[in-house]
Amino acid sequence: MPFNSIKINLRVLPVLLTCFLGLSLSHTAGANSSLKPFQATYHIYKDGKIMAEQKTTLKKSPEGLYILSDETTGTHGLASFTGFERSETSRFSTNNSHWSVYQHNMIQKVAFSKRQFNFSNNQQQTQIQGTHKKKPFTASNKEHPVSSHMLAVRLSALACLDDQTAFTVPVLKSKKISRYHFTAETLDNKLIKVSREYPKQSTRQSHIWFDPEQNCLAIKTSYTDDDSLIETKIHTFNSKPVAH
Numbered sequence: 001m002p003f004n005s006i007k008i009n010l011r012v013l014p015v016l017l018t019c020f021l022g023l024s025l026s027h028t029a030g031a032n033s034s035l036k037p038f039q040a041t042y043h044i045y046k047d048g049k050i051m052a053e054q055k056t057t058l059k060k061s062p063e064g065l066y067i068l069s070d071e072t073t074g075t076h077g078l079a080s081f082t083g084f085e086r087s088e089t090s091r092f093s094t095n096n097s098h099w100s101v102y103q104h105n106m107i108q109k110v111a112f113s114k115r116q117f118n119f120s121n122n123q124q125q126t127q128i129q130g131t132h133k134k135k136p137f138t139a140s141n142k143e144h145p146v147s148s149h150m151l152a153v154r155l156s157a158l159a160c161l162d163d164q165t166a167f168t169v170p171v172l173k174s175k176k177i178s179r180y181h182f183t184a185e186t187l188d189n190k191l192i193k194v195s196r197e198y199p200k201q202s203t204r205q206s207h208i209w210f211d212p213e214q215n216c217l218a219i220k221t222s223y224t225d226d227d228s229l230i231e232t233k234i235h236t237f238n239s240k241p242v243a244h
Contacts, residue, residue: 035066035094035153036215041236044072047229051079054232058153065091065102068150074110082111090150098144099154101172104130106149119147119172130175137175145170145177152208152218159184159192160216191219217242 037059044052054072061067067089074084086108092101101121108115119130121141128139139145146154148171158167159182169180181197190213196206205224210216217237223230234242 035060039236039238040217040234042232043235045231045233046077050076052076052084053235061091065093067091068153070149083109085109088149090147092146092150094157099146100144101147101150104147104149104172117174119175128172130172132175139172139175139177143170143177143179145172147171148173151180155182155194155208156210156216156218158182159194160210160212192216 035058038057040056042054042056043050044054052072052074054070057067057069059067068091070086070088072084072086072088074080074082078084086106088106089104090101091103092099101119103118103120105118106116116134117130117132119128119137119139121128126141128141128145130137130139146169151169151171154169158164158169165184167182167184169182171178171180182194183197184192184194186192190211192210192212194208194210198204198206203224203226206222208218208221211219214237217234219234219242221232236242
């Protein structure tokens with residue numbers, strides 16, 4: 001297979017990983033609800049064929065911060081052949097209506113390429129400080145952006161706990177803050193489907209399905225760009241297999 005095809009296929013994988021991977025929330029009303037520590041495994045597919053596995057954990061530190069960690073490994077096809085690996089961690093709090101990210105770190109390896117991205121915010125400053133492509137940057141903390149890594153947990157709280165049907169989330173990704181717009185709807189099977197809104201001329205589509213009867217767990221995600229379909233499906237939750 002041509003090298004250009006490898007680049008195109010593997011470019012799509014991180015897009016999905018940083019946008020839609022699921023977490024578990026407690027069923028207490030309000031955006032300030034506490035999160036339940038958990039462990040989960042997701043399988044990632046491209047056009048119906050498995051390509052990677054992600055292990056996700058959420059725990060609470062002695063200081064009271066939440067620590068969300070992902071370890072993703074290419075297991076099949078191009079992702080395995082090129083040695084795709086991605087490690088990502090976000091430390092954050094949910095003590096107010098504006099969730100606060102204290103530290104975020106990401107490192108990704110594929111073939112002979114390596115990417116790193118990190119930023120920190122001590123909450124005493126109005127600027128977020130970080131490093132992107134080995135170059136330092138600053139960003140405003142005025143909008144209290146979340147990391148793209150923890151976007152799913154924010155969506156779950158907004159859609160499942162606050163019962164909102166339309167919302168905007170500021171996200172800090174690649175040193176730039178963007179405002180992502182979403183809509184949520186409850187389906188006949190009682191799952192909550194959250195969809196990202198893209199410009200009308202875009203061919204992209206992103207969806208995530210939360211299960212309110214299972215602690216608002218994300219059981220499936222999909223990302224479509226042109227003719228390519230990337231999906232994640234829950235495999236295990238707290239060491240137990242999950243049917244989907």
